[in-house]
Amino acid sequence: MVDDSRMQRRILAAQLAQAGYRVLEAGTGEEALSICAAEEPDMVLSDWVMPGMSGLDLCRAFRAMDRKGYGYFVLLTSKTEKGEVATGLESGADDFLAKPVRGDELRARLAAGERILRMERDLQEKNRLLTDTLRELQDLYGSVERDLQEARKLQQSLVKERHRSFGSAEVSLLLRPSGHVGGDLVGFFPINARRVGLYAIDVSGHGITSALMTARLAGYLSGTSPQQNIALIQSEYGIYDARTPATLAAYMNAVVLEEMKTDSYFTLVYADVDLFTGRAVMVQAGHPHPVVQRADGRVEFLGSGGLPVGLIEGARFDSFETVLAPGDRLFMMSDGVTEAADIDGNLLGEDGLCALMHRNAGLRGETFLEALMWDLATYSVGEMNDDVSGVLFEFNGAKQNAD
Known part of the structure; x- marks a missing residue:
């Protein structure tokens, strides 16, 4: 007063x-x-x-x-x-x-x-409680962020080798998740002295659940532990052969439904390629069509679609094949490529991919894949909303020996 x-x-x-x-x-x-x-x-x-x-x-x-x-x-x-x-x-x-x-x-x-x-x-008091809650959430977010950063490193480590020369051919891999972790997986493994297996996988959804499933699948298709690779079959003489691509897809379908017991499923392209003849036997299970670019620049889309793996019990898968000539290359990519959208929502599509492959026809290996990523980022104005992955197999000619 x-x-x-x-x-x-x-x-x-x-x-x-x-x-x-x-x-x-x-x-x-x-x-x-x-x-x-x-x-x-x-x-x-x-x-x-x-x-x-x-x-x-x-x-x-x-x-x-x-x-x-x-x-x-x-x-x-x-x-x-x-x-x-x-x-x-x-x-x-x-x-x-x-x-x-x-x-x-x-x-x-x-x-x-x-x-x-x-x-x-x-x-x-409400502001104080809100501030305390926000601080706790920030601490939690920071912890999750650190965990996701480590998870990203671990997922990238699943693709231990991004490029390998087989003499008669070269394999290059691309794996770019849209977030910290993603549901795409690419890889390759030797089947024997003259054949190599190539695979591209896209697990449904995004984030941690999809990333965990890719880790499990990477173990099933290990290139460093052939005895654990479900694509390979060892004879009584210790020589490795491989399941046919269609048989492998059916086997993986049964494994996912019976052992994993998850709502997740995945799309797949798998190719069994002969390094001597260039013959590639493949299976397509819901994945985008694999592409062959011939030495003269022509682009061909292969396969007829197929069902995803782990979605329907007893699903049937069919193999198909092509023969690569010297100078030809096979490209197996995720839908993050063809479904990249411009500022107006228009998808790149198969025609757009053809144009990009023609534009970069003179580039090889990892340089080609980096140029493709640059073109996709330009097309989508930097807003890549899906994981992007791919396997590029470039055939140089028949392998001279099986050693």
Whole structure:
């Protein structure tokens, strides 16, 4: 209670005390500021006209103070002109009481102030809880982010070798997830001295579940542990052969449905390629059509589609084949390539892929794949919303020996 009249202060202080308030008194604005700094009162009632610092100046100084919570400020005045009232509001006053002050009106005005302060404190508490929750979420997000970064490294390590020369041919791999981790997997493994297996897989969905399934599938088609590779069959003499592509797809379909017991499924292109003759026997299971680019630049799409793996029990898969001549190359890619969309939502499609392959016909191996990624990013204006992967097999000519 701030008033240069001691009598006025005592009268109002007594009324407030009877109403249940704890009252501190100040005779000047300067004294009131000192009390406000030390006590942080919930409400200030101040006379407008006082010697030295006026109630208006006190209100401005009060609003400029660093406080933990809001303070309700009421000016006591005999001023009634609208311009003066507006000045008081602009200075930070919350309410006005005309002098002489009636006790019932004073209590009613302060009760309104209490409601505002309660709402402000409730809001502060909710903000505190929100801030604490956001901090916990940020900590959790940071932990998940670090885990996902490590998961990305682990998934990339599934493709241990991105390029290999077999003398008569070269294999190059591309794997670019759209997020931290993805559901695409590409790879190759020697079948024996004259044949190599190539595969491109796209697991349904995105994220951690898909990434875990790709890790499991990478173990099934291991190039470093042939005894664990379900595509390979070892004879009694220790010589490895391979299941036919259609048989492998059917076997993987049964494994996924019986052993993994998951709602996820995947699309697949698998090729068994002879390094001597260039003959490639393949199976397509729901994956985009594999592409052959001939030495003269012609582009051919192979296969007839087929069902995804792990979706339908007892699904049937069919093999098909092509023969690669020297200078030909086989490209097996995920739908992240053909379904790349421009700013208007138009998909690249098979015609667009043909155009990109013609444009980059003079490039080879990893350089070709990097150029393809550059063209896709340009086409989609940098917004790649799906994983992009591919296997590029370039046939140079018949292998000279089987050693």
